[in-house]
Amino acid sequence: MSNISLHLLHDGVDYDITELQASVTNSGSVGAVGRTLEFPLLSARYDVNQPKVPAALGDNVQLFADGQTQFDGFVFSLQRDSGSDLVTVGCVDRGLYLKRSEAAYRFVGQTPEAIARRVCLDHRIPVGRLAQTGVPIRRNFPGVSLYKIIQTAYTLAAEKTGERYMLRFRGAELDVIARVKSGASAVIEPGCNLLTATVKESAERLVSQVAIYDQNGNLIRVRKNEDAIALCGVMQRYIQAAKNKNVDAEAAMILEDNDIQRTITVECLGDPALLSGGSVIVREPVTGLYGLYWIDSDVHTWKGGVHRVKLGLNLKKVMDKVTAGKELTT
Structure with missing residues (x-):
């Protein structure tokens, strides 16, 4: 169980608002460079005994867990309800910029x-x-x-x-x-910190072989995922060879990233170190989860004094592949 501290900086004043919210949710994923933070801030309008903390768009918000910075960003949304003393505060970190x-x-x-x-x-x-x-x-x-x-x-x-x-x-x-393996990866298992675990298998995005062609449209060679072909047949991707382009490495990456997808979700007692991009060891006999898995997404929630985290796991390392701009040929 991690101890948290939540601070809001408004007009140069640092407000410790840890005790003024019922829950805090901090989340991130491999495909999103930025993390988000959301919490309901108690802001009683008519109760003089309750502290009044101003919150405005652009205010800096910091979340600390066990003394370490878990989130550092800015207020980007505020939702007020006439029938409630709570203001829903939505924050994003600098990844948005x-x-x-x-x-x-x-x-x-x-x-x-x-x-x-x-x-x-x-x-x-x-x-x-x-x-x-x-x-x-x-x-x-x-x-x-x-x-x-x-x-x-x-x-x-x-x-x-x-x-x-x-x-x-x-x-x-x-x-x-x-994304590399860490010798200090946390262990999640029943009777210790595991709450639930689910596994889903899907071939919807499968690419089982890659055909490599030259610039004249002639087939050079084919790279195959024999296990996937045996299970689901041939689903082929085309790539073209070019100067200074390692097509074999590209083909291997395509096959790896588009293999049969196993969507793994676990919920466990919270650990601030369980963040997207890292790894974790899971031991769960019902679903057959044994070994090291990569964290693709994480949702940390602190509520009622309890810290829980929901993790999206993957057997493979993935990355958000982007190919913007144009290659210079001269």
């Missing part, structure tokens, strides 16, 4: 880490830890969101490194992480 801000860039041979640093420097975004790839990128971005610029660079690098990258904010700083 990456997705809402657009710019134009031309990069010739810069690495994704250099591109991320340059974009952040130009837009006054503090930089934290940036995954190192060493892969040169040649690309033109005419009027593209800052998120798409950085994520495209890392998507192109992933085709060569085989890693999966994710953007997320740690406080005010942007981190780009490679």
Whole structure:
């Protein structure tokens, strides 16, 4: 069970509003660079004995769990009801600015880490830890969101490194992480912290083989997922070879990311360290969940003194693949 502290900064005054809300929900996912926070703030209009905390759009809100920053963002929505003393406060972190801000860039041979640093420097975004790839990128971005610029660079690098990258904010700083196994992964199991677990299998997005063609339309070779073909037949994706393009690595990534999907959801007692992009060990005999799983989404809820977290898990590492802009050929 984690202890939380919730603070709202309004007109230079820091209000500790931990005791003025009934619940707090903090969530994020691999496909969303930003995290969200929502809570009902007690704001009694006529009860003089109740504290009155002003809240306005743009106010800074910080959530701490066990003394560590869990969320640092801004109020972006307020909902008031004439029949209630509660104001529903919706907050987003700085990831929203990456997705809402657009710019134009031309990069010739810069690495994704250099591109991320340059974009952040130009837009006054503090930089934290940036995954190192060493892969040169040649690309033109005419009027593209800052998120798409950085994520495209890392998507192109992933085709060569085989890693999966994710953007997320740690406080005010942007981190780009490679999704790697952690020796300190938490363990979720019955009788300890597991509440519920569900597993769903689906072949709706399946790609069981990739055909690689040259620029004249001639078939070069085919990469196959034999197990998937045996189960569901041939569902083929086409890719075209090009200079400086590792088509075999791209084909392998397509097959991996579009294999039979296993949607795994677990709900357990809360742990602030269980965040999208990380990993967790699950041991559950009914659903057959045993081993290490990747966290694709997380929803943390603190209510009535109890911290719970709902996790979307995956057997495979995935990333939000973006291919904005155009490759430079000269």
